[in-house]
Amino acid sequence: MQKTDFEIEIVIGDDASTDNAPAIIQEYVDRYPHLFNAFLHKENQGPKEPKEFGGRNNVLMLLKACKGDYVALCEGDDYWTDPLKLQKQFDFMEANKDYMICHHNMKVIYEDKSPEHDFNEAEQKIHSTIQDILEDRWFIATASTFYRNYFRDHDFVEWHSRAAAGDWALVIQLAVRGDIHYIQDTMGVYRKHRGGLSNVQSVTNIGFLKNRKQMFTDVNKWLDYTYDSTVKETLSRYDEQIQAYERNFS
Numbered sequence: 001m002q003k004t005d006f007e008i009e010i011v012i013g014d015d016a017s018t019d020n021a022p023a024i025i026q027e028y029v030d031r032y033p034h035l036f037n038a039f040l041h042k043e044n045q046g047p048k049e050p051k052e053f054g055g056r057n058n059v060l061m062l063l064k065a066c067k068g069d070y071v072a073l074c075e076g077d078d079y080w081t082d083p084l085k086l087q088k089q090f091d092f093m094e095a096n097k098d099y100m101i102c103h104h105n106m107k108v109i110y111e112d113k114s115p116e117h118d119f120n121e122a123e124q125k126i127h128s129t130i131q132d133i134l135e136d137r138w139f140i141a142t143a144s145t146f147y148r149n150y151f152r153d154h155d156f157v158e159w160h161s162r163a164a165a166g167d168w169a170l171v172i173q174l175a176v177r178g179d180i181h182y183i184q185d186t187m188g189v190y191r192k193h194r195g196g197l198s199n200v201q202s203v204t205n206i207g208f209l210k211n212r213k214q215m216f217t218d219v220n221k222w223l224d225y226t227y228d229s230t231v232k233e234t235l236s237r238y239d240e241q242i243q244a245y246e247r248n249f250s
Helices: 021-031 056-065 085-095 130-134 158-162 166-175 206-222 228-249
Strands: 010-015 036-041 070-072 099-110 146-148 179-192
Touching: 010 021, 010 056, 021 036, 036 056, 056 166, 070 085, 085 099, 085 146, 085 179, 099 166, 130 166, 130 228, 146 166, 158 166, 158 206, 166 179, 166 206, 206 228
Parallel strands: 010 036, 099 179
Antiparallel strands: 070 146, 099 146
């Protein structure tokens, strides 16, 4: 439904789905060959373990395959609802060259019919920086993310491959090079279900907690400890959560 005054390319990867998704994708590729760059993997790209890393290799490959000046993310279980979403984000980024990321509000809906709600709070900041991210605030719905395609010409940092939360790793590498803008419009739907990674990567998962702590440790070193006091506070909170978990489940 997207309406734009610029060309777009849809880069899509099917990671060996067992339903009819590959056939549906191929139908669209056949109808619109100029629009799609599709990767239909016959085998899951992995890694298989740990589960927190599920789909990582497919995603990283797709991000590197994007050739445009900008990349807009849309995960397989989410969808956009505003036909002008891409145009609004493009227009802002074109007019504000010092920004690396533009995001917007999303509606969160649940497979188990729990009450719907907005992803972002009413007081969400319009302008954010790397400092906000390093304070362990996550306010960017992945399917709302629109960023300058820095990775077209640059590799991912070494610690990215160890981070279970790939969206965090991506945003950190971008936010250190420019600011983050928020559009208050709700322009998509974020669907949550029990098998999704947002549940696997949760505070009830000790592996997730330790991996997140390691990510911030790696980031602190990568940034040459420029934000050391901020990151140390974040690490301290993870230590508290890990200790609480170990007390409760030891």
